[in-house]
Amino acid sequence: MDTTVYLDYAATTPTDQRVVEAMLPFFTERYGNANSLYRLGRDAARALEGAREQVASSIGAAAPEEVFFTSGGTESDNTALIGLATAGGRSSGHVIVSEFEHHAVLEPAAWLGKHGFEVTELAPRPDGAVHPDDLAAALRDDTVLVSVMHGNNEIGTVQPIAELARVTHERGALFHTDAAQTLGKIDLDVVALGVDAASFSGHKVYGPKGTGALYLKRGVRLAPYLMGGGQESRRRSGTQNVAGNVGFATALALMDAERQAEVPRLTALRDRLVERLTGAIEFAQLNAADAPERLPHIANFVIPGVEGEAMLLHLDAAGIAVSTGSACSSGSLKPSHVLLSIGCPVEFAHGSLRVSLGRFTTEANVDYLVEQLVPIVDRLRSMNPLYAKTVAALRGATH
Amino acid sequence: MIYSDKVMEHFGNPRNVGVLDDADGIGEVGNPVCGDVMKITIKVDDDRIEDIRFQTLGCGAAIATSSIVTEMAKGMTLEEAVAITKNQVAEELDGLPPAKMHCSVLATDGLKVAVDDYLVKHGREPIAGEVKSADPDFDPHEDEDDHDAEAAS
Numbered sequence: 046m047d048t049t050v051y052l053d054y055a056a057t058t059p060t061d062q063r064v065v066e067a068m069l070p071f072f073t074e075r076y077g078n079a080n081s082l083y084r085l086g087r088d089a090a091r092a093l094e095g096a097r098e099q100v101a102s103s104i105g106a107a108a109p110e111e112v113f114f115t116s117g118g119t120e121s122d123n124t125a126l127i128g129l130a131t132a133g134g135r136s137s138g139h140v141i142v143s144e145f146e147h148h149a150v151l152e153p154a155a156w157l158g159k160h161g162f163e164v165t166e167l168a169p170r171p172d173g174a175v176h177p178d179d180l181a182a183a184l185r186d187d188t189v190l191v192s193v194m195h196g197n198n199e200i201g202t203v204q205p206i207a208e209l210a211r212v213t214h215e216r217g218a219l220f221h222t223d224a225a226q227t228l229g230k231i232d233l234d235v236v237a238l239g240v241d242a243a244s245f246s247g248h249k250v251y252g253p254k255g256t257g258a259l260y261l262k263r264g265v266r267l268a269p270y271l272m273g274g275g276q277e278s279r280r281r282s283g284t285q286n287v288a289g290n291v292g293f294a295t296a297l298a299l300m301d302a303e304r305q306a307e308v309p310r311l312t313a314l315r316d317r318l319v320e321r322l323t324g325a326i327e328f329a330q331l332n333a334a335d336a337p338e339r340l341p342h343i344a345n346f347v348i349p350g351v352e353g354e355a356m357l358l359h360l361d362a363a364g365i366a367v368s369t370g371s372a373c374s375s376g377s378l379k380p381s382h383v384l385l386s387i388g389c390p391v392e393f394a395h396g397s398l399r400v401s402l403g404r405f406t407t408e409a410n411v412d413y414l415v416e417q418l419v420p421i422v423d424r425l426r427s428m429n430p431l432y433a434k435t436v437a438a439l440r441g442a443t444h
Numbered sequence: 445m446i447y448s449d450k451v452m453e454h455f456g457n458p459r460n461v462g463v464l465d466d467a468d469g470i471g472e473v474g475n476p477v478c479g480d481v482m483k484i485t486i487k488v489d490d491d492r493i494e495d496i497r498f499q500t501l502g503c504g505a506a507i508a509t510s511s512i513v514t515e516m517a518k519g520m521t522l523e524e525a526v527a528i529t530k531n532q533v534a535e536e537l538d539g540l541p542p543a544k545m546h547c548s549v550l551a552t553d554g555l556k557v558a559v560d561d562y563l564v565k566h567g568r569e570p571i572a573g574e575v576k577s578a579d580p581d582f583d584p585h586e587d588e589d590d591h592d593a594e595a596a597s
Binding site for chain 2: 354358392427429
C-alpha cells in the first residue's frame with residue numbers, strides 16, 4: 046500500500062491476514078449473539094468459548110473460566126484496579142502501583158486515591174526494574190492491591206513479577222500485572238508468575254484493535270466494572286465481540302507457534318539496531334541498558350541535543366514511523382513519566398526515541414532507520430543553540 | 445493535533461538558520477528542561493533589522509515559528525519587530541494547535557530580547573517590555589490555557 050518503514054510495533058501491530066480470514070465469517074454468516082439459545086447463538090458461543098480456551102491455554106491459566114474478554118488493555122487495567130480494590134464493597138485501603146505503569150493503571154489508581162483509598166507510586170530503579178525489596182518496604186498491613194506491569198511499553202524492561210507477587214502475597218494483598226507488552230512476545234505463564242489478575246491486549250499481537258482479556262484467578266473477587274446483561278459470568282456485561290475475540294485468539298495462537306523462532310530473530314535485530322545507532326550517533330545511549338531482563342522488540346534511546354518530536358517528524362518525512370517520549374509529541378507538558386522514573390534527566394527525556402520491532406521488520410529496515418537518522422540528528426544539533434554546552438557537559442561527565 | 449502545511453514547510457525548510465558572527469543584538473530565550481530554547485541574532489542598520497538568524501532546540505512548531513518570525517522581522521523597524529504578536533505568528537503559519545501556542549511566544553520573545561539587547565548596548569532605552577521566557581525559570585506552558593491560544597488555533 047505504501048512504503049512506510051513501520052518501527053512502532055509497541056504502539057500497535059497490523060492485523061495478520063490469517064487473523065482477518067479467521068474473523069470474517071463472524072461478521073456475516075456466523076453473526077449470532079453468543080447468549081442466544083438457538084443454533085446461530087450456540088454457534089457463536091462455541092466460537093467464543095474456543096477463543097477463550099485458546100487464550101487460557103496460551104497464558105497458562107488453570108481453566109478457561111479464568112479468562113474474560115474485554116475491549117482491550119485499558120479496560121482490563123481499569124477493571125482490575127477498580128474492580129479488585131472495591132470488591133465486596135470495600136471503600137478504603139492501600140494500593141501500590143509502580144511509577145512507570147501505563148496511564149491505564151495510573152489513572153484508575155489516582156481515581157481510587159480520590160475515593161477513599163491511599164495510593165503509593167513505587168519508583169523503579171535506574172536499571173528499569175521494580176525491585177522486590179523496594180516493594181516489600183512499601184507494603185503495609187492495609188495494602189489490598191499491588192499492580193506492576195510485566196514488560197514496560199516504553200523501555201522494554203521486564204519486571205520480576207513472580208518475586209513481586211510472592212512478596213505481595215506474604216502481606217496478604219492481591220497482585221495484578223499489565224501484560225499487554227509481554228503477551229505472545231516472551232514466555233508467559235500466569236500460574237508460574239503467581240499473579241491474581243493480568244491484563245492483555247489483542248492489537249499488540251497482530252490481532253484486531255478493541256479486543257483484549259483479563260485473567261482472574263479462580264476465587265478472586267472482583268466488582269464488575271461494566272454492568273448490564275451479565276455476560277462473561279457477570280464479570281463483564283455487554284454482548285461479546287465474537288469476531289474480535291476469535292481474531293485475538295487466532296493471533297495469539299500464531300504468536301505461540303512462531304515465538305521460538307521470532308524471539309532470537311527480533312533479539313538479533315534489536316541488538317543490531319542498538320549497536321549501529323549508538324555507534325553512528327555521538328552520545329546516543331540505550332535507556333535502561335543495565336536492565337536484568339528486556340523484551341526482544343523494544344529499544345529506547347536518548348539522543349542528547351535534539352528534541353524528540355522534531356526527530357520524529359523528519360523521520361516521518363523519510364517514511365519511518367517511530368515514537369518519542371518528548372513532551373511535545375504527547376500533548377502533555379512533561380516528557381515521558383517512564384524515563385523520568387528511571388532517572389533520565391528531563392532535558393534528555395525530551396530527546397528520546399523508542400524503536401519497536403515486529404513480525405515484518407527486516408535488517409534493511411533497521412539499517413535504513415540509522416542511515417536516515419544520522420543526518421537528521423546532525424541537522425537538529427546544528428540548529429541547537431545550546432549544543433556546544435551540552436557536549437561540554439557530556440564530555441565533562443565522562444571524565 | 446495536526447500541523448498546517450505551512451508549519452510543516454517551515455519545519456522542513458527553515459529560513460535564516462544560523463548565527464550572525466558580528467551580531468548587533470542577541471536574544472536567548474527558553475529553557476532546556478521545557479524542551480524549547482531559541483537564540484536570535486540580528487544586524488541593525490538605521491533602526492531597521494537588516495539581517496537575522498536563529499537557532500532553535502525544540503519541536504516542529506518551535507522551529508517553524510522561529511523560522512517564520514525571522515522572515516516577518518527582516519526589513520522591519522525595531523518598533524515594528526517588537527510589536528509582532530504570537531497570534532500574528534500563528535496566523536502567518538495558517539494556525540497552530542492550541543498546545544503549541546507557547547512556541548510562538550518563544551519566537552516573538554526571542555526577537556524582543558534581541559532588539560532590546562541592541563538598544564541597551566547602544567545606551568538607549570529598551571522598548572520591548574517584560575519578556576518572561578528570558579528568565580531561566582520561565583515555564584513556557586503556563587499560559588497555555590489563555591484565551592488567545594484558543595482563538596488562534
